[in-house]
Amino acid sequence: MAEVIQKKLQSELEKYQQLQKDVSKSMSARQKLEAQLTENNIVKEELTLLDIQNTVYKLIGPVLVKQDLDEAKATVSKRLEYINGEIQRYETLLKEMERKSEQHREVLSSLQQEYQRAQGQAVGKA
């Protein structure tokens, strides 16, 4: 009996650890997105500071490609929206994972209790 519980406990533990890893991954991805968000915000603001005379380039690989100022502004705005959307997605994902990990935690604790009880019984028997 104790061994069965032990095995169950083990599997649960692994699942929980896996879930925790996913959570941390999503967290780091979200942080990256946030950094990009702030950066793009700054770019947008700085683009507004420039005037049409300045030529804007975009670095694609090793090449600096000339861009139109307005085009650049539009591109940056689109990118900003995209980043915001991604952040939202990650938020929901994180919440979901958090909930699941909570469930797993409860299962783990209950299993642990069972195991301890079983151990106690085993000791009593023995």
Place this chain on the structure above:
Amino acid sequence: MASLHDQMAATGKVKRNNDLPKGVERLKEEHRKVVKDCRSQIEHWKKVENDYESLQDRLRTLPDKLSYDITVPFGPLAFMPGKLVHTNELTVLLGDNWFAKCSAKQADALVEHRKKHVKNTLDDLQKVMKNFQNRADFTDDIEKLTGDTGDFVDIREEVINEEEVAKGKHRLAHKPHSNPKQEYLLELEEDEEKKEGDEERTTGVLSEEELWARLDELEREEELQDERYRLDSTDTNGEDTTSSSEEEKEADGGSSVQVNGHQNENGWVPSSITSQMNGTNGSHPEDEEEEDCDEEAGNGLPTIYFSHTAEFKKVRINTGKNTTLKFSERNEQKAQAKRKKKSGKSNGHSPHECYKITSPADIYRVFVDLVNGEPIPRKSILKSRSRENSVCSDTSESSTADFEERRAVFGRSWSHDDATHSDTSDGITEEESPTGMSPRTNGRFEAFTGTVIEKDPLPCSIPHLTIAAPALPTIPERKLEEVGPEAPQEPPKRMSKFKATRLHQK
């Protein structure tokens, strides 16, 4: 795997034992970590800011020359002499792989804009750091508090619910939304649903307690307001009430439960209770005190002896419906009046300060009427005949009939040969007071400028009204007042000074 579980069990047990200090340690560690992180981040951003500053300097000087002779790095190891041309044309990285060609000044503007961002970040970091620093300090303090060697001691008093909260009859709430019955209901609920979630129960009880506490607070505030209002509006009314209240208070030693059920005065009333008890149980301490006073002052001044009579209960009941309120108010008013007098006296009364004032009784000793050059103690320092001659007294505009009666009886029972009231009332023109004082007192107190008409003095049903020096004159007056007609007692207190003068002049 068994070892893991054993470890878990073991750690669980250990945690239970040393939970608090370990927890605190852990908390402090986390705080310190955050603070350290913040510090390092702040350093980083400060460096960035400095870099931007130097960049700006460079940008400003760069377009000064058309070309500069420089040593150009050539690969990782070599340099080559070269020239820096197109000094005003800069390609600026805007971020996220975006570049822009701009002049030095435009680049300067961009740098300025970035610096703003850096500053904001720095400020945020500073705030966070301060916040966590405070938290860490707070946890330190808490640790000290709960630790053995803390300077602070937690003083607890186990309250046996309803008994201690209200001595005697539990007061009904004056506020509409507070329902006294609620409490009993709640208790019942508690009994019935003991197995219900602790949180629910505790929150229910807390809310009740909170309500009561809030009620008490509000009541206290209200009373203080009323008291202040009364004092402001009619000084003498306050005086009367205070004097009467004091008498009440002293008379209250016997029953006292009801009066002292006044929750607000809980801290204050008990002291008064003890004083009352002392007074009533034997009027011995008081009598002794009086005697002492007499001894001290008895050289030239007549002494006034005073003892409590058995009329106490009657006195208390007769004071009116709202006994508790009035009681406390009057007490406070009286205390205030006394304080006023004391302060008033002490302000300008230095010449009379031959008597050392250590108790309220001493005040009265100093209040003397100079009649024909002889110092005669005033019957009451609450009343004064004329403004100019009053010594630190609040004139009693509402010196109503009762007052006269009181004074009459007072005068009669006075051991001093001070004849009729009329004499005393009219004749005690206080030429005594140092003129310096009167203007001051005039400014402070309202003066009674009407004529005083004596009414028939009450038959002195109270056999022994020996009044001792100061505070005491008022007390027997009050008692008389109680014993006498009760009806006029209520209105006079509330009568305005104009009405009072009208009455007198009738």
